[in-house]
Amino acid sequence: MTQILYRSAFELAKDIKAGTLSSERVLDFYLDRIQRFNPALNAVVAMDIDAARARAKAADLAAGHGEDWGPLHGVPITVKDALATQGLVTVGGIPARAGQVPETDAVSVARYRAAGAIIVGKTNVPFMSADLQSYNEVYGVTNNPWNVERTCGGSSGGAAAALAAGLSALEVGSDIGGSIRTPAHFNGIFGHKPSYGIVSQQGHIPPGQTVITESDLSVVGPLGVCAADVAQALDVLLGPGSLDSKAWRVDLPPPRFQSIGDLRVAVWADDEFCPVDADIRDAIVAAGRSLEAAGASVDFEARPKFDLAENHRTYLRLMMSVMGAGMPQSVFDMAQKVAASADPNDHSDSVEQMRGIAMSHRDWAKASEQRLKNRAAWERFFEQYDVVLCPCAPATAFAHDHTPDMSARRLTINGEQRPYTDMMRWAGVTLNAGLPASVAPVGMSRDGLPIGVQIAGAYLEDKTTLAVAALLEQHHQGFVPPPGYAH
Numbered sequence: 001m002t003q004i005l006y007r008s009a010f011e012l013a014k015d016i017k018a019g020t021l022s023s024e025r026v027l028d029f030y031l032d033r034i035q036r037f038n039p040a041l042n043a044v045v046a047m048d049i050d051a052a053r054a055r056a057k058a059a060d061l062a063a064g065h066g067e068d069w070g071p072l073h074g075v076p077i078t079v080k081d082a083l084a085t086q087g088l089v090t091v092g093g094i095p096a097r098a099g100q101v102p103e104t105d106a107v108s109v110a111r112y113r114a115a116g117a118i119i120v121g122k123t124n125v126p127f128m129s130a131d132l133q134s135y136n137e138v139y140g141v142t143n144n145p146w147n148v149e150r151t152c153g154g155s156s157g158g159a160a161a162a163l164a165a166g167l168s169a170l171e172v173g174s175d176i177g178g179s180i181r182t183p184a185h186f187n188g189i190f191g192h193k194p195s196y197g198i199v200s201q202q203g204h205i206p207p208g209q210t211v212i213t214e215s216d217l218s219v220v221g222p223l224g225v226c227a228a229d230v231a232q233a234l235d236v237l238l239g240p241g242s243l244d245s246k247a248w249r250v251d252l253p254p255p256r257f258q259s260i261g262d263l264r265v266a267v268w269a270d271d272e273f274c275p276v277d278a279d280i281r282d283a284i285v286a287a288g289r290s291l292e293a294a295g296a297s298v299d300f301e302a303r304p305k306f307d308l309a310e311n312h313r314t315y316l317r318l319m320m321s322v323m324g325a326g327m328p329q330s331v332f333d334m335a336q337k338v339a340a341s342a343d344p345n346d347h348s349d350s351v352e353q354m355r356g357i358a359m360s361h362r363d364w365a366k367a368s369e370q371r372l373k374n375r376a377a378w379e380r381f382f383e384q385y386d387v388v389l390c391p392c393a394p395a396t397a398f399a400h401d402h403t404p405d406m407s408a409r410r411l412t413i414n415g416e417q418r419p420y421t422d423m424m425r426w427a428g429v430t431l432n433a434g435l436p437a438s439v440a441p442v443g444m445s446r447d448g449l450p451i452g453v454q455i456a457g458a459y460l461e462d463k464t465t466l467a468v469a470a471l472l473e474q475h476h477q478g479f480v481p482p483p484g485y486a487h
Contacts, residue, residue, distance in 0.1 A: 106203020
């Protein structure tokens with residue numbers, strides 16, 4: 001019997017096109033998995049089974065006639081519920097959108113469909129994709145398949161949980177605050193945050209399915225259970241949105257190295273600015289040691305030369321200027337008051353977020369210039385190193401905490417209490433400069449939770465970070481199914 005569970009989506013497509021596996025059989029396999037495992041997880045929150053069955057039947061007929069729909073021909077997948085899907089309800093965790101069915105696909109969804117994929121269902125997100133846990137008033141809470149008492153992460157949390165549990169063959173997520181990287185890390189899967197601007201965000205909710213602006217900072221990228229799937233899925237997703245597609249194309253450079261002996265790796269496993277759980281630090285160091293043992297040149301002391309605290313402040317302001325644009329006038333007015341009355345020396349995350357919402361265009365331009373200077377510092381760093389291995393987040397998947405005031409939430413790092421917003425510090429280190437960052441699983445914590453590593457590279461050198469993810473999969477660790485999900 002041909003294996004389906006946890007197999008490459010692109011390899012499944014090859015078998016479907018060759019006629020050694022039917023799309024209908026693969027669909028039935030995933031529907032059975034969803035029926036058995038999703039009730040405990042609540043990862044897949046909406047489906048159109050009839051449409052999926054009709055499309056699977058058509059995929060098999062097409063394959064029988066020698067037609068090739070593309071690299072995902074007849075493969076059933078799910079899609080993060082922040083991305084519009086034509087004919088399939090898209091809520092984005094927003095109660096006012098409950099039951100709404102888009103008339104068009106998000107650009108990324110359309111590209112998966114054009115490659116032959118069959119959209120079976122939608123995976124859960126937080127309200128407006130604005131949290132690092134996936135729960136909302138419409139669909140409820142999504143649990144982590146490694147431990148249902150823990151969060152699956154957010155905002156692409158349902159996507160990552162569905163992949164880890166074997167409920168889907170491939171996913172697409174989005175990331176402005178770690179929303180691809182953190183769930184990949186929490187669930188033990190692969191993911192990729194592309195370089196800013198190379199994959200269209202159009203159709204992401206928020207800002208809305210009819211908005212054609214490419215939001216600052218935010219990116220759309222793939223998640224999967226193997227490095228090859230994530231790399232091939234990025235090739236499917238690449239390209240501009242509708243306004244720019246007549247003129248420009250994405251032509252990413254090849255990986256910087258041809259053999260592992262040419263690879264130069266920096267390992268940045270911990271930092272005083274954002275302390276990391278010891279299990280995560282040790283797992284990232286071990287990943288570096290594995291690359292070193294395989295022949296790579298590895299430096300465990302190298303660091304880029306810019307101020308991390310200043311970078312984080314800039315990141316928070318720029319991020320909240322994006323997210324705040326869609327917030328009600330009352331929130332903007334409140335943010336203006338907080339920003340005006342705050343001590344200029346108060347750089348707490350909560351105050352910096354209010355400054356971001358209330359920021360003038362003049363101040364935005366200054367902040368944007370600062371992040372470009374940080375990108376220039378990264379470019380100088382990557383003259384000596386090809387990639388840096390660093391944490392996705394300071395903690396592994398934590399217990400569900402839906403305290404309305406996020407500033408009241410706490411993380412436990414090495415036995416000490418830290419602010420909840422520390423979860424975004426490692427995300428912002430690379431995101432603020434628009435860098436590509438691949439995620440690969442690299443270990444397990446002492447309490448049995450997966451650990452991922454963020455593999456960052458120079459801007460537009462996505463193929464280098466993806467190639468290193470594949471090396472870690474080969475020389476260190478690949479995907480490991482959660483207990484109870486391997487059959």
